[in-house]
Amino acid sequence: MKILERVSPPGGIATKYLQETNDGFVVEATYIRRPEKHTLCVSTQVGCPIGCRFCASGRRSKGSLYQRSLTSAEMVEECCNIAQEMDFAAHCRPLTFAFMGEGEPFLNFDECLKAFYALAAMSWPVPMQLAVSTSGIRPDLIRRLGEITFSVRLKLHVSLHGPSDDIRFQIMPVTQPISEIVAAVRAYRERCGRPVVWNYVLCAGVNDRLEHAEQIVRLLGPGWHVKFTRLNPAVGSPFRPTPRERVEQFRRILEEGGLSAAYTETDESGIQAGCGQLSYHYARGGRHGDT
Numbered sequence: 001m002k003i004l005e006r007v008s009p010p011g012g013i014a015t016k017y018l019q020e021t022n023d024g025f026v027v028e029a030t031y032i033r034r035p036e037k038h039t040l041c042v043s044t045q046v047g048c049p050i051g052c053r054f055c056a057s058g059r060r061s062k063g064s065l066y067q068r069s070l071t072s073a074e075m076v077e078e079c080c081n082i083a084q085e086m087d088f089a090a091h092c093r094p095l096t097f098a099f100m101g102e103g104e105p106f107l108n109f110d111e112c113l114k115a116f117y118a119l120a121a122m123s124w125p126v127p128m129q130l131a132v133s134t135s136g137i138r139p140d141l142i143r144r145l146g147e148i149t150f151s152v153r154l155k156l157h158v159s160l161h162g163p164s165d166d167i168r169f170q171i172m173p174v175t176q177p178i179s180e181i182v183a184a185v186r187a188y189r190e191r192c193g194r195p196v197v198w199n200y201v202l203c204a205g206v207n208d209r210l211e212h213a214e215q216i217v218r219l220l221g222p223g224w225h226v227k228f229t230r231l232n233p234a235v236g237s238p239f240r241p242t243p244r245e246r247v248e249q250f251r252r253i254l255e256e257g258g259l260s261a262a263y264t265e266t267d268e269s270g271i272q273a274g275c276g277q278l279s280y281h282y283a284r285g286g287r288h289g290d291t
């Protein structure tokens with residue numbers, strides 16, 4: 001893997017990296033600098049077979065959803081190439097390698113596990129932890145992950161994006177019944193006790209009605225953490241961001257239902273900050289900002 005390009009808007013907290021595999025595929029990673037932590041969000045596949053309708057990864061390369069999975073060695077190299085550029089001495093804060101860029105890690109499960117072990121075995125100048133996200137496509141592997149131990153902290157993120165199968169299906173055309181995903185995540189947490197985050201992208205008129213927040217409360221029950229964002233529209237996305245005033249109402253219903261709810265502002269600094277968006281422009285022969 002070699003770094004091809006860096007996109008870093010002045011004053012922003014995120015830098016996007018494009019990296020090229022030895023056989024000529026391009027994937028992206030995002031490095032986010034916050035006062036309390038470094039997060040490096042890396043890709044696990046070239047493109048993504050899940051094809052979420054708000055995400056550029058599913059539409060890259062002129063409709064070809066997916067090219068191939070990355071090997072564990074490529075993922076480790078993806079992390080190390082960027083980590084070499086970080087100024088750990090100036091910013092002695094924890095580092096998270098988040099397997100949450102392009103691709104569905106649970107469709108490349110064994111290679112991701114090997115990469116986790118390899119990264120955990122390396123020595124880092126700051127405390128290191130791991131995060132991995134899934135659309136829920138393999139509930140059986142969510143359960144299996146709960147049975148595996150790691151020497152570093154691992155946080156699991158699960159894409160919720162809708163309180164019912166029909167709403168999720170509008171957004172995520174390839175997924176599993178939400179009841180099976182919730183059951184698997186409950187079993188995961190009971191087994192290993194590691195932290196779980198449910199991610200929810202608010203799309204205007206699709207999954208952002210207040211009754212949807214009430215449905216989430218009934219679906220999950222108290223004690224879970226939901227992290228939601230307003231949609232950061234990708235090129236060609238059929239969805240629009242939720243109005244800002246809706247966000248607080250949505251959050252209040254979740255908290256009144258006993259869930260903890262955190263809202264994260266999307267990056268509107270100019271880089272295409274949703275997963276797969278920079279490499280989507282690259283695959284089309286364009287660059288950042290060619291919208």
Ligand code: SF4
Pocket residue numbers: 048049050051052055056057058101102103104135275276
């Ligand atoms: S949001 Fe994630 S799972 Fe969905 S298409 Fe994009 S990369 Fe794949």
